Amino acid sequence: MYDAIVIGAGPAGSTAARTLAEKGYRVLLVERFKMPRYKSCSGQLIQKTLDLVEAYFREPVPEATMCTPTENRGVILTDDRGNTFRFEQSGRNVWRSTFDQWLADKAASAGAEIRDDTAAIACEERAGVVTVTLKSCGRTYTEQAPYLIDGEGVTGMLKRKLTGREPKFITTYQTYNRGTIDLDPHYFYAWLQSDLSQYDAWFNVKDGQLVMGVSVRDSDQVNEYFSKFIAYMQDRHGLRIERELKKDRWLMHRVQPGCVIDHGVGRVFFAGETAGFLNPMGEGVSSAIESGHQLATAMLDHFDDPKAVLAAYASSVEPLRAYMKRQWHLVSGMSDAFRDMKL
Ligand SMILES: Cc1cc2nc3c(=O)[nH]c(=O)nc-3n(C[C@H](O)[C@H](O)[C@H](O)COP(=O)(O)OP(=O)(O)OC[C@H]3O[C@@H](n4cnc5c(N)ncnc54)[C@H](O)[C@@H]3O)c2cc1C
Incomplete structure (x- = not known):
């Protein structure tokens, strides 16, 4: 029996796993692909992401995860009328496979057990325990914990089964x-x-x-x-x-007007893109790290009370959602495609 099972070794899952494990909680981090796994991504880490990594991993993003040019100097955006805008800000250019492997390694060194090449295929909550069905190399088995953190990313298959909602x-x-x-x-x-x-x-x-x-x-x-x-x-x-x-x-x-976030159901909580976090131009690593950390912190503070975890998590990520809404509002004036994201 673990204290928490985390599904998905992306930035959300690895951050949540590390935050819990370094406080002595027994954490299982499950990843469906063999690590280091490929993730389609431009690999642009904005300054906010670099700051979050330093705050929660207590180390800067290592050079070894970067590709050239290692420095990203910002975004040059052309709107739907052909006008160009420059947003100057220094960031880093990484390969997601090595960056995400580094995050998972940090979770492991804090004490989390990592099981890659293992997919979560179902979960069920009963009497205060979540049972997760895992599949690896053709073998199906279960693991249990009082909490499940779903950081599956965009596909969010477990979330879809639990909520019955089809994402866009x-x-x-x-x-x-x-x-x-x-x-x-x-x-x-x-x-x-x-x-x-x-x-x-x-x-x-x-x-x-x-x-x-x-x-x-x-x-x-x-x-x-x-x-x-x-x-x-x-x-x-x-x-x-x-x-x-x-x-x-x-x-x-596909973020909807209002930037709706799904925080969780019962003892299953959502973080990162599964929860609905994603900024314009597909910038999602910062909100994945921040939501993963805030969720784990809410669990640490209210471990015996899932309703209090939900309330604390929802309130601590509200500034993240507000930031996301402001960012989408900004691009709503730049393209008809995002017009409905106006505040
Ligand atoms: C083309 C593209 C470009 C992008 N460019 C950028 C960028 O430059 N900068 C930026 O900040 N963001 C970018 N993003 C967004 C960013 O990749 C995501 O928002 C971010 O990875 C979300 O992190 P996450 O931890 O929520 O999910 P993910 O990083 O997707 O991690 C989820 C993990 O869960 C695993 N998983 C899924 N289902 C299961 C299961 N059932 N069982 C076990 N494991 C499972 C997956 O294999 C994956 O490893 C881009 C996205 C795309 C598609």
């Missing part, structure tokens, strides 16, 4: 390429024109690879939009692709 998704598609372009590799570029994507299109550089992506509401149209975006980049920014190295298609949480 954005489909993302990006490719990694060798080639040349006339854009500054130190910035993350985003375009909000409706002819290039149904959400946003982006460009950034990782270890010399040119990464370009689009996000759409209608997944059937992803290739069509991507082709238009590549043509735009060739025309406007002199893009020349020598070789496509890798591509991925992923899902992202």
Whole structure:
């Protein structure tokens, strides 16, 4: 019997696991993929994320997790009328596989038990105990704890089963390429024109690879939009692709007006993207770390009372939700695609 079982070794799950384990709680952290696992991500850590890592992991993000250029100097955004805005702010450029492995290692060194290559496939709460069904290498078995932290990320399969609600998704598609372009590799570029994507299109550089992506509401149209975006980049920014190295298609949480957050059901609590946290342009690592930490802190403070955990968690992440709402409000004026996110 553990004190808490955490599902998902992303930033939310590993932060929650570490926060509990370092206070002596028995924690099992379960990850469905073999670590280090791939996660589609631009890997831009904003200053807020770097500060949270220092505060909760008591170490700066290590160089070993970074790719070149290691410094991200901010975001250059083009709105749907073609106006360009620069948001200057120093951040870091990481590979998510190594960054997330480092976070999980920190949870392990605090005492959490990590089981990768293991998927949670169901959970059930009865008489103050949550039983989780796990599957690994064809074997199905159960583990129990008074609390379950669901940090599954965007898919949130356990949450869907528990709440019966179907989340809304954005489909993302990006490719990694060798080639040349006339854009500054130190910035993350985003375009909000409706002819290039149904959400946003982006460009950034990782270890010399040119990464370009689009996000759409209608997944059937992803290739069509991507082709238009590549043509735009060739025309406007002199893009020349020598070789496509890798591509991925992923899902992202489609944030609804009001930025609704699901905190939990009974003794199962949600953190990170599963809870509904995601800032514009898909910045989600900061809120995953912060919500994971706040949830674990609420548990530490009210371990014997799940209702008090829920109330404390909801109140401590309210500033995070308010920040998220303000950020979405800001982009609602930049593109018709986000008009309904106006406050
Ligand atoms: C294309 C793209 C680009 C992005 N770029 C950025 C960026 O530059 N900066 C930024 O801050 N954010 C970015 N994001 C958002 C960011 O990746 C997420 O918001 C963040 O990873 C959320 O963290 P999390 O811990 O909630 O979930 P995740 O990081 O998704 O972690 C969830 C983990 O749970 C595991 N899991 C899922 N289901 C189960 C299960 N049933 N059993 C066991 N394990 C399970 C998954 O394998 C995964 O490892 C981007 C997202 C996308 C799609």
